[in-house]
Amino acid sequence: MKFSFLRREGDYWDFKEKHHFNKANLLHDIICMANNRADRDAYIIFGVSDNYEIKGVEEQENRKTQQNLIDFLKTKKFSGGIRPSVELKTLFLQDIQIDVLIAKNSTDTPFYLTEDYSDQGRIVRANYIYTRVGDSNTDINKSADINHVEYLWKKRFLINRPPLERIKNKLRIKREWKREEGFFYNIFNPEYTVTLENDEDSTHPEFYSYVMTNHSTSYGIVDIKCFGTKMFGQQYAVLDSGRYVTTIPEWGFISFEGFNDEETYSYKYFIKDGLNHILHEFLADDDHEAIWARNRFYKVVVTYNSEIERELFEEYLIKNKQLFNDELSKNEDSYDWIYSENEGERRHIRRGIKTGIALNCFIEKYRDSQVLQISYREG
Incomplete structure (x- = not known):
């Protein structure tokens, strides 16, 4: 796995020698990764030490399964009921098992709680927005800087995406489109059109x-098309x-x-x-x-x-x-x-x-x- 050979952490990957003992820390890390600024899937890699040695996860008592993680997130009070989507994969490196928690990239950012969650003195705060910038997560007792918060809201509303990406997302919602003779237009953004022409x-x-x-x-x-300009x-x-x-x-x-x-x-x-x-x-x-x-x-x-x-x-x-x-x-x-x-x-x-x-x-x-x-x- 290429991350271990980089010998550093980054803006969408983080190494942990062991699975989390403290559940508030686990929740905080998942939210940070789901709100990452790299705009891509993010990875928490378990079984790799701070000096990037592959230790493995076979004997860890706090080791989680994918279902454990999904059930854990389901019980938390997220804004709008929208939770990060996660996946857990087990990989073998040098015949040693490591676990990779994948926080799926999404335009539902920012993910944040509407009710405090605490475990052993650590508190994930309600209405605090956490993110990951570079190789660092937002501190658990602070909210992200305003420019990072703005970025995450822009991502939700596709403001930071090119027109074709915005149209692509709108095409998934057919009820937003009205058909006229030979073309469709989006009722909320009529500059977005889909035209059909015969090819005899x-x-x-x-x-x-x-x-x-x-x-x-x-x-x-x-x-x-967008404003009559062909995009695809x-x-x-x-x-x-x-x-x-x-x-x-x-x-x-x-x-x-x-x-x-x-x-x-x-x-x-x-x-x-x-x-x-x-x-x-x-x-x-x-x-x-x-x-x-x-x-x-x-x-x-x-x-x-x-x-x-x-x-x-x-x-x-x-x-x-x-x-x-x-x-x-x-x-x-x-x-x-x-x-x-x-x-x-x-x-x-x-x-x-x-x-x-x-x-x-x-x-x-x-x-x-x-x-x-x-x-x-x-x-």
Whole structure:
């Protein structure tokens, strides 16, 4: 883990040799990390000493689990009932276990209490705003300097974000948007618009069009604009004779290399909470026919939780070629009903559908295996 080799603490990571004995100190550290000025996930790393030696956490009596931490935060009186989101991971360095408490980055800052919390003489004060600047937390008996408090409130209201980041967050709340002919506008910020234009030059269906009732597909361009200036553009597809609208997923490629052979499988994917996926969710209707088409679409298109998950999953696939081939072979459908101009095109469509179905089955098993590993390590 790279933090231990830096031999210093920083504005989004902190080392602790042992898990907290004092619960007020634990709460204070979590709030500081959740309110960090680096605007990213922050880490409290347990099992590393003050001089950065890896000591481990195996025998610590105050060692926490992720559920312990979540339950602990649930009982505290946070402003608006909004609490920091945390995750605990156990890692192995030099065959020694360390725990990493991750305070997830959020625009819900500042996190602060509305009721004092005390333990063994240490008090986390109500209405005090704590943060982390550089390698230092705000003292537990003080509130942060006014410029740091202002920054955290600006972060909540996205004032310190560029327009595209603000629009991205607003697209998640569909009720804030009104549709007119050919475009949407945000009712609170009408300078933010999403425009749709047909693309008559593109009519060729992709493989996911063929899992619909009707493979008829048309295309267009969706643009995100601020005061008429284009901030982002993406192609979209109208599937199943107009029943379902989606932005075009990204292409992914899995290459298996052997002694005498090389195979590459192409597939389509989204990254959850990426702008392309957010637009995909924004454009989707919620009527019965659209939901049916959506379920068919997601059978052959992969949705990753993050870019990191995509990279790790593809690496896992390459190392487990036979398991992936086994998953592919389970699909015995010949797809004879697929209509296309030539046999080569039909093979491409069949391969895309079978690959998408196999990957979606395989990634669920992969995720389950990761959960089991984490549970085993926490146990």
